[in-house]
Amino acid sequence: MTDPRLAGGILPETGDIDTAGFWDAAREGRLVARMCATCGAVLHLPRAYCSECGRWEGRWEELPGSGRLHSWTVVHHQVHPAYPVPYTIVLVDVDGVEGVRLLGRIDGECDLRADQPMHVWFEEVAEDVFLPQWRPSVVEG
Secondary structure (H helix, E strand, O other), X not given: OOOOOOOOOOOOOOOOOXXXXXXXXXXXXXXXXXXXXXXXXXXXXXXXXXXXXXXXXXXXXXXXXXXXEEEEEEEOOOOOOOOOOOEEEEEEEEOOOOOOEEEEEEEOOOOOOOOOEEEEEEEEEEOOEEEEEEEEOOOOO
């Protein structure tokens, strides 16, 4: 485990009322999204209020740990000492829930293509703080 706090890295706020459930699940190795408990609408980015039905009841629903690569960019200019270059930022459409796209980081440059299958893994970046990250799925055949 690399502790970005030691190098001045950036950590998520894991105690936020709207997103704590996401970080709690990540700590357990689970990927989740917030859903309206009344109408089932996806509340992503996580929020308490459902704009579809106007209710305030939500729940965290487990998602598959797979998705499709929507977009990516390779970072060559270092903007923070805790994040050496090059690295690739990926944007992944999570399988099974329309409208949920999540970011991830892959060290180095990668040979990627649009719509490529991806799977999640959880990087421990500080004690009890885990970030969902994405890497290309291994396709057997």
